[in-house]
Amino acid sequence: MAMEQDVWSKCEPNLSLNTKSPSRRPRLEALASARSLILNPSTSDDTVSSVFETLAPSLQHDRDPLFLRHVLKLLSDLALHRKHLSRVVFNTIHSHALLNNTAEALSVLVAITEHDRSSSSAITELNEDLVISLCFRPRVSVRSWLLLNSERFFIRPWLLVTLLLGFMKDPYPRVRRAALLGLVGLSKSADIEGRGLIEGCYDRAVELLLDMEEYVRSAAVRVVSEWGQMLVASDHGVDKRDCSDALFVQLCSMVRDMCVEVRIEAFVALGKVRWVSEDILLQTLSKKVLGSMKEKKFIGRRTTKEFDLPASSAAGTFIHGLEDEFYEVRRSACLSIGMLTIFSVQFANDVLDLLMDLLNDDSTVVRLQTLETMYDMATCDRLNVQETHMHMFLGILVDNSILIRCAARKNLRLMKLPVLEMFKSVVDGLLTNLETYPQDDDDVFLALFNIGRSHGNCAVCFLKEFAQEMEPSYEGELGLDSARVAALLVLAISASLSHGHRVCQIPPRVFSYSVPLLGRISRSLRDVMNQDTLLAYLSYCSRSIAYPATELNFRRDGPILPVVESGIPNNKNDERVNPVWMPLLQIRDGTSEIQFQNMWDPMQVATPLEEYRQKVNEEATNSLKCILGTVSKIWPLIQSGCTSEVLRTLRVCKEELATITMDSLVSVGSLAFTSQYIRVMQLLAKVWEHFLPRKMLHSYGKGALDLLLEKLDRSLRGMMYMFLGLSEEEELHILELILLTCILRLSMVDICCHLTILKRLCATISRVELLCKKVSIEASNFINELKKSCCQMSPSFDEASYNPFLFKKLLELFSLKQVVFSGRLILIKAELDVPGNDSENPLPFIAGLPVGITFEITLHNISSENRLWLRIAVEEFSQYVFLDLNKLKGCDEVRKITICAPFYRTLKATSFSFRACIGIECLYDDIHLVKGGGGPKHELTYLCKEKEVYLVHAASSISFKFIPQQASPSRRSHRSSRSRLSSFSIAISLHHRRDSASQSPFIAATTPPVALSISTISATDPSQHQSRDLFSPAIFRTKDVRLRVWFSGDDFFSASPNPSMYQLRSSHPVNSITVASVSIPETRGGS
Structure with a gap:
């Protein structure tokens, strides 16, 4: 209460009319403080009433428009948050609105009325009489505001329409635009009845299509669109189609307007027309007037019948729109095309040529909208892509924008490819997309899966031509790191799931090749089937050659899954369904309702579950070894400087690692070790790039190289010290990489800490020698040459013996070996x-x-x-x-x-x-x-x-506890007779908002000296007020800060009280001394 009175006492002088010419800024600051009082629910009603009594006279006597605007906003908050003052505020602002005729006051009145619907008296005062009287006031701002917000008042619809039609002829364009927008809002009302009234509003809007002001024409287009739709809905029979065509042609006449906003609004309105004849749609795609359109005319206005609207006005409408210089116009034209293709197949086929050209547009927004339009056409079965279109369409699969590439692949999933050549070009385009942008692999695989499932015959024919790529090499190795091979395997899986083809036409071994890539493939098909379902399907198909057709539950002349006309599998005629097919029976439109665990019936599965799990874990362990083998083979690429290819391969290895199942037989440590090892190789590839001869010619930032080397050091230390169970061979491999990192640092000419690195190098070499002797392993040539170089240097590692070029030669001797797991690692x-x-x-x-x-x-x-x-x-x-x-x-x-x-x-x-x-x-x-x-x-x-x-x-509360203690005899002789206390202890407790947790039994930290100022008052003589500064160590904990203090009475001196001190009181005096305050003064040199 005292605080709010203090705030208001400071604000009131600046808001009072008695104050002589206060400046604007203090008054605005006072209004801000007053608003905080109004919005604070704890402010008393008396203070709020005082605020209102001070502000109300300002509406009548103050002439500062900015100040009055803020006062009105403040009074609005007052009425909305203080209901008992709502009526009083309403009456005050109502009288001000009638006298001063301001739009701001009217806005506040309407807001108060809408907030408090229970005030019937306030509602009746905002009637049509008030609105009409205010509309004929001279202020343009008031008329514009009233017309824009006319639906918020209580006016009969026919009277409101009359009012808006009248002001559409106002001399001020701002008022005409407001009247038009008022009609747009009114068109959404269900109370509008009567064809004559609708025709009158439509004709008046058509007249304003020729207005001199751009924003008036733009608003007129919106009115013509909305009221034109109402006019079409009121017609019946043949007249309804002619009326809709007339509306469409009328809007087409505005697409050549000089104003960009008008053209955009016109194309948006064209897309909202609910029916258009095919011949008119075809005319919009040709600048030359078609024969059927030369003599055709429509009624331009409904009431006056002043002119006829020729159908030729639609000639070349979308040609102009798609060739417009502003991308906003091209985008809106493309959007409208997508909405109109549903009316005509011929129009959809003809407009496709224009859309294909638009795929080369400079604007990404336009290209993206074009693809979205084509997708809408595909969903409505209106996208009929020809072979001549494929080259241009597939070119966007390598677009720089990821949104464009994603939208293109989305279209390909629904696209119909009637001939094999088109299918081949689409698959080739997707494979090119995958090679150019490897990060798109998930979406590319999903697109290939959908295309292959929809075109099973074409997919099988395509796979026959490229079957050799999916086969192992002469050395028996399959290119598992090749994204192209993975894509072809996805296509093979999709072809086998096609309702129109047999599994038998795809070699069973192809499905077995897909198992090592299970994680990568299942991730891209997660919306279609889960990983367990896919694994079961691949396992079954890879053995399908040994089973007769009846075992697989399909006829040799039929589809692989029983199908009914709706495309949903039907098994009514089947006596028994193999459990492998059960999850796949529900795969349709990207859903799988039956989970994998339902199909594992011990009576139907030949392999026991434990045996299967053991096999999966063995495959996972082999996958780890395969990944590490792949990593070891990239060293020649690193030396050659093919950093991009190296990083791409390592990224694939990391993705494969993420798909390996972590089970009890596959340790988490092994997975983490492999992941860390891949990370080390990535950093090493980036570091090595800086040491290539051709790179030395360029100026590379030393800071970037130092940062990479620091990350490499940190990663290698992590491999060394974050894993238990490392074998001697694994430890030697890591130590050799640490030595390589040291050599890389020492090869830098401008290195400043070479002595420290040399000491680390010698220590690491010593550890390598001990390990080699322990396991009887011969050291590599790289380590032997490194030992010789270190022996040639001075034992003190002085500047004269350090030669960075000597270490550069050693880099050529390093060769990366493969890491082989010898046991189970623990993280x-x-x-x-x-x-x-x-x-x-x-x-x-x-x-x-x-x-x-x-x-x-x-x-x-x-x-x-x-x-x-x-x-x-x-x-x-x-x-x-x-x-x-x-x-x-x-x-x-x-x-x-x-x-x-x-x-x-x-x-x-x-x-x-x-x-x-x-x-x-x-x-x-x-x-x-x-x-x-x-x-x-x-x-x-x-x-x-x-x-x-x-x-x-936070200002924490501090309380003191006083513990009297006896002084030692040596100290007692030095104390003053004024103080009977030889020593005492002070226990300070800091009470925070949270309860502290249990204290640690092994943490005890001592702070540096903390400055405290202690004032004492003698209990026997209160006039004695003494103070001194004290420096003493303290032990701080979460809640307790204990401090032991000794001082004698002879050392007291006076000190002025510090206002920032924490004022404290003791519960009772202790031996004539009471601690009155404690302060923490600022220390020099920072916190």
Whole structure:
């Protein structure tokens, strides 16, 4: 209450009429403050009434239009939020509207009336008499507003139509346009009756099609369209068709208007016509007047009959529209064509040539609209593409826009291809699309599947010509990384599902070739069938050669699935249906209602489920080895600089990896290791590109290369320290890649930290030698030459012995070998979370004080020998908290803990966020790369994604608890006689909005000295008020901050009170000393 009175007392002088000539800005600021009081539901009625009493006189006496506009808005909010003042505000604004005749006042009156329909007296005052009287006022803005909002008033329809027709002849174009738009709104009313009234509105709008103002003609086109449709609906029989044709021709006359907006509106209106004769539609595609159109005429106006409208006005309508210089006009013309093709097959066939030309339009919007129009034609069975059209249509499959390519493939799914040559060209176009844009593979496969299923005969003929591409090479290898092979296999599957062809005509081995690509294919066909259904179908078809036709439940002269006329499978005549076909019986129009698990009947499936699962897991393990083998073969491409081809192959490998089923027999660690290895190869390919000779001629940013090398180092450390169960061979392979990374860094001429890298290089070589001796493996030529080069250098690694060109020669000796899994890998990972914290629910903090953050940590497969650190970083500052695993409970596989970690670097800001992450220390590195600061001595490998923690400054309540203590004898002799207390302790509690979680038993952090100002009052003599500054260490936790303080009475000195202090009171005086306040002064040099 006191606060709102204080706010209003500051605002009222600037809003009062007694104030002499206040400037505009303070008055507007006062209005903003007044609005906050009105919208605040806690504001008392007395304050709101005072606001209204101050603002109401301004409507009568103030002459500032901007100020009056804001006052009206404020009074509107007042009436809408304070119902008891609604009627009073309405009467005040109503009198102002009658006197000053402003559109803003009328808008507020209508808004109040619509909000409170229960006020019958207010509704009756906004009657037709008021509207008519205001319409004849001299202000143009009032007339325009009334005509645009005429349907919001209570006016009889026939009277409103008369009013609008009258103002369509107003001398001001703004008023004429408002009257036309008022008619558009009125056309949606069901109360309009009478053909004569409709004809009158239509004729008046036709007259305004020739208006001098562009926006008036644009509004007139809309009226002609809407009221013309009403006129057509009121006719019957033959006259109805003639009336619709007349409306269409009338709109065609406006497509050559000089104004772009008028032309756009005209084409939009043409698409809304519900019936057009075929001869008129054909005339719109020819600039030359057709013979049947030369003498044909329509009635231009219905009431006056002043002129006849020749049908030749429609000549070349869409030719002009599609050739317009503005893409908005071309787009609207194309949209209208799609709506009109339903009326005539001949029109649809003729307009297709124009649409094909439009596919080369410069505007992406126009090309996209053209494809959407063709798709609408296809859904209405009006798209009849000829062989001459295919070249132009298939060209957009390699368009730069992904939206265009997607829309083109969408059309191909519905397109009818009557001859084999057209089918071949479509498939070739899709394969070219796949080679040019590999990221479109899912959509390309789905398009091939739909085309093959709709044209089974053509698909089989096509596959016979390209069967050799789907067969293994002479070495027995099938190109599983080839997108073209995968596409042809999808086409084979779709052909076998065609209702018009037999499975027997496709070799069964083709279906077996599809099994390794199951994940990739099923992902693209997920809208048609699930992966298990597809796997069962492929398995059955690959063995179908051993089964008679009766076993597969189809006749040799019939389709593969029983079909009825509606295209839905019918099995009434079948005594038994093989379970493999059951999920496929419901595959129609992209749906599969029967799930895979329903078909696994132990009585019908020959292979037991456990045996099948074991086989699938073996195939998954073999797939991992196959993927790693493919990765190892790309090294010559990396050396040659074929980076694009390398990245494309690795991307395919990663997609295949994502489709491998993760089961109990396929460890998550193996999948994660393979994924990380592919990531390393991707980074290595990008890094190697910078070291190619031809690339050295160009200026590459050193920062980009350093960033790639840093990512490569981090990924290799992850492979080394995030997996348990690595064999010596696997570890040697990773160490060799680490050595290669060091050589790449040392090959850079402008490297600044070569001494550190050389130390790491020698440490890694030593570890490689130990592993080679342990497993009796001979080191590679690359490692042997590297050892010789290091021996030639000075033991101190001085500048004279460092030669970057020596290391460049070693790059030629490196050769990538294949990684072979020797056992099951276990992934080390961590999960980090801050419960209840996100951007919308930040944690509170006080600037300058440490804050305790509760972390929930889940550790997987981490032993007590590992050294884990919690890293907290904000901007360039990083803080580390050690996690002592020996004090944690739980097994090695999964450990869940909750800790409260302090964060000291709280910024002087309203809010901020920091990043937290769990890292494992790389103990096997013999070189210390991180020094000082109480953090890790070795580099960290992070086990989880960074967690963003959000904080917001909050004024936390602080309470004190006083614990008297006895001083030691040595200290007691030095104290003043004024103080009977030798020492005392202060316990400070920070009460936040949330309850803190359980405290960690192994986290204890000590802050730097915190500045406190303590004032004391003697309990025996209250006049003694003394204060001093104190610096002492403190231990901060989530809720408690404990601080031990010693001081003597001789050291007291006076200090002025700080207004920012937290005023505190103790519950009772303790030994004549009461702590009165505590403040945290600013420290120099930042937070």
